[in-house]
Amino acid sequence: RTPHPAPRTGGSMPARHCVFIDFDGTFAAHGVAPPQHADAVRRARSAGHTVLLCTGRPASIVAPDVAELFDGMVASAGAYVRVGTDVLRDTRFPQELGRRSVEILQGHGVAFALEAPEALYCTPETAARIRAGVGSPQPGLAGGVGRGPQDIVDAARTPADLASCSFAKISLWGSPVRVEQLAEEIGPEVGALPNSIAQDDTSSGELHLREIDKADGLRQVAGHLGIDLTATVGIGDGMNDLGMVRAAGTGVVIHGAPAALREAADLEVPGPAEHGVLIAFERLGLL
Structure with missing residues (x-):
């Protein structure tokens, strides 16, 4: 991919x-987005741009x-697509x-949650584990948007x-x-991916329909x-963002993203604590 020739400022992008x-690791840290990111989205929309969340999370924990x-x-991660009140896609296993997935996971004694737009389905033991993971808000994100792990608890x-x-x-x-063995x-x-929320836990992960990708949602929207796809921007930090970043007209990644993601991108910005989405919007002339 040809790198972005230079930072764009002052509305130099098409109208x-x-x-x-x-969301996780890009717009928000530990489930809480800094107010600067929320303000950047509002300003970009006021400037006439369309801005969508593109997350591995189900709608039920947004x-x-x-x-x-x-x-x-x-x-x-692309299985559910909504624009305004119009649901364009709602693909399930x-x-x-x-049924086979659940039986195999239970046979291995895995703690898991089935993600749907309306709820997270799990055993009482897993629900208790999720509740136990709720902590206090992360430092530096006071006044942010989102309630961290509480959003997950409420959907269980x-x-x-x-x-x-x-x-x-x-x-x-x-x-x-x-x-991957599962x-x-x-x-x-x-297909299998590392868990985008618990990246430090090598025993965690996500199982998804192999045919579904965030890039499909981007193209559908x-x-x-x-x-035109040339007028799309994709911003992400994890491997489930790779298709989106490749498909977008302009790909933006967070510092520290996997090498494959960085190679596909046009621009790198800091993470949520340093307001990387705001920086990206400013450099791309979206505000």
């Missing part, structure tokens, strides 16, 4: 752009005050594949039969086997809005 922003900042969202549901639930993606923790056991339809 209307569509911006897709990852806080209402976060969701209302944006024109819509690409959630569950096929029923038998979902404990149905009697997990295998009958409809879901789009799976998050898991404390797996005794590699996440995906192989479930079947070729399923751009088509729905009649915006």
Whole structure:
């Protein structure tokens, strides 16, 4: 990919752009976004640009005050796409594949949550583990948007039969086997990624439909809005952002992102604590 020739300032980009922003590690740290990021999104939208959240999280764990900042969202890493009140996509695991996934995870004794736009489905034991992980807000993000782990706690549901639930993606923790091995056991339809929230835990991860990617959501939204892909911006920090960054007209990554992501990007900015999204918007002339 040819690097961006120079930082852009002062509205030098074409009149209307569509911006897709990852949440964890990009827009927010530990589930809380700095107020400077929220303000940057409001200002960009006021300037005529369309801004969407593009996250691996399901819509059910996106806080209402976060969701209302944006024109819509690409959630569950591309499985759920909403622009305004229009839901363009809501793709779930096929029923038998979902049941097989649950049975294999339970057979290995894995703690997991089935992610759907309406809720997180898990066992009572996993729900208790999620509740135990709720801590105090991170320093330096006072007054930010989002409630950190509390958003996850509030979405948790404990149905009697997990295998009958409809879901789009799976998050898991404390797996005794590699996440990639779990995906192989479930079947070729399923891919594996490191967990975008708990990156420091090598036993954590995400299982997703292999055919689904954030890039699909980006393309679908751009088509729905009649915006050329050259007028799209993708901002992310993890491997589930790679397709989005590659597909976008301008790719932006966070310092410290994996090498493959950095190679695909046009611009690098700091993380949420240093207001990287604001810096990106300023350099790209979106404000």
